[in-house]
Amino acid sequence: MARAAVLHAVGDEALDLRDDVTTVDTGPDQVKVKIKATGVCHSDLSTLTGVLPSMPPTVVGHEGAGVVAEVGDRVTGVQPGDHVVINWTPDCGTCAECLRGEPYLCMTFIARSFSEPNFRLGDGVPAFGMAGTGTWAEEVVVPGRGVVKVAEDVPFEYAALLGCGIPTGVGAAINTAKVRPGSKVAVVGAGGVGLSVIQGARIAGASTILAIDPNEAKHPVAKQFGATHTATPDDLDQTKGLLTGGAGFDYTFEVVGKAAAITTAWNATRRGGDVIVVGAGAADDDWTLNAFSLLFDGKSLKASLYGGCDLKRDIPLFVDLWRAGKLDIDSLISRRIRFEDLNDAVAALRSGDVIRQVVLFD
Incomplete structure (x- = not known):
C-alpha cells in the first residue's frame, strides 16, 4: 500500500x-x-x-x-x-x-x-x-x-x-524559438515556467528580456532569473517604446494559457517576429486575429509543447547547465x-x- x-x-x-x-x-x-x-x-x-x-x-x-x-x-x-x-x-x-x-x-x-x-x-x-x-x-x-x-x-x-517546468520553459526558448544572441525577448507571465523561459532566453544570449506580469511582487524574482526589465500589462506600451523604439520584441512568449495573454504577446511582438504559445489554455478559450494582420504583420505564431524537448537529449544538457551555474x-x-x-x-x-x-x- x-x-x-x-x-x-x-x-x-x-x-x-x-x-x-x-x-x-x-x-x-x-x-x-x-x-x-x-x-x-x-x-x-x-x-x-x-x-x-x-x-x-x-x-x-x-x-x-x-x-x-x-x-x-x-x-x-x-x-x-x-x-x-x-x-x-x-x-x-x-x-x-x-x-x-x-x-x-x-x-x-x-x-x-x-x-x-x-x-x-x-x-x-x-x-x-x-x-x-x-x-x-x-x-x-x-x-x-x-x-x-x-x-x-x-x-x-x-x-x-x-520532468516538466524546466524543459517546458527553457526548451521553449532554445528549441522552439531558437532565440538568437543579442535579440530582444518578452515573456508574458512570470510563474514557474515563465521564469524558466527567462532563464532559457538568458542562456541563449538575449540582450533584452522583459518580464510582463500584473503582480509586481514577481518582478524582482524575474530579474533574479535574468530579466533585464519588468512591466505590468498596463505599462507595456510605454515599456515597449523605451526598449524597442515602439517596434516590438523579436520573440514574445505567452506563458499564461489565456487567449487575452496571447493577444498581449502578439501586440508586443515586432513585425516579422515570433509569438510562442507555452501556456496550456482551455478548449473553449478562443483566440482570434483578422486575416489582414496575420499576413501583413509577417509575424509567426508557434506552439511550444513540452518545450519541443526530447528529454533523452535535453535532460543531460540541463544538468550540464546546472553544474556550470548557468541554470538556477x-x-x-x-x-x-x-x-x-x-x-x-x-x-x-x-x-x-x-x-x-x-x-x-x-
Whole structure:
C-alpha cells in the first residue's frame, strides 16, 4: 500500500489523500518507480479544474523523479536502483511524429492513459494516473520509455523539475524559438515556467528580456532569473517604446494559457517576429486575429509543447547547465513540503503566491 492524492471528480476543492493505493503489476515493457520528489505544477491545477482532460478517479501529478524499483522483461536502458526523471509524454519511437524527430508530439502513450488505469484504490476501484503517470503517489508504473536516467548527484527535487517546468520553459526558448544572441525577448507571465523561459532566453544570449506580469511582487524574482526589465500589462506600451523604439520584441512568449495573454504577446511582438504559445489554455478559450494582420504583420505564431524537448537529449544538457551555474533550479523551489500538505499546496497554487512547491516523500 502507498500514499497517493486522488481526484474523484473534476471541480473537487480537496484531493483525497489516501494511504491504501497500489499500482498495477509491472508489465514487460513497463517500469515501477518509487517517487522521491514531485512538483506541484499549474497543469496539475488545470487537471483539477477540468481545463486539462482526465479520467477520474485520477492520481494527480506528472512532474516527478525517483528510483527504479522494478523493470519489465523487455525494458532496456534502466535497472533497479537507477535514479530517473518521469517523462509524461514518452515517445513510442515508431509513430509519424517520432520518426519526424518530434517526440513531444507523440500521442501513443497519452492516448492509452485514458483507457488503461495504472492504480487500484483500497476498495479495488481502478484509478488512472494524470497523463499516464500520477506522480503524487509514492509509487508509479509507467512505460519503460517514460523514464530518463539522471546522474545520482542531482538532488531529487531538482530532478523532478527536469520532468516538466524546466524543459517546458527553457526548451521553449532554445528549441522552439531558437532565440538568437543579442535579440530582444518578452515573456508574458512570470510563474514557474515563465521564469524558466527567462532563464532559457538568458542562456541563449538575449540582450533584452522583459518580464510582463500584473503582480509586481514577481518582478524582482524575474530579474533574479535574468530579466533585464519588468512591466505590468498596463505599462507595456510605454515599456515597449523605451526598449524597442515602439517596434516590438523579436520573440514574445505567452506563458499564461489565456487567449487575452496571447493577444498581449502578439501586440508586443515586432513585425516579422515570433509569438510562442507555452501556456496550456482551455478548449473553449478562443483566440482570434483578422486575416489582414496575420499576413501583413509577417509575424509567426508557434506552439511550444513540452518545450519541443526530447528529454533523452535535453535532460543531460540541463544538468550540464546546472553544474556550470548557468541554470538556477534551486531558486525555482518556493517550498519543500510533505505529502499531507498537498491540499494546502493546491490552495497556494490557486492564489499564485508560489513559484514551485515540491513534495518530498520519505
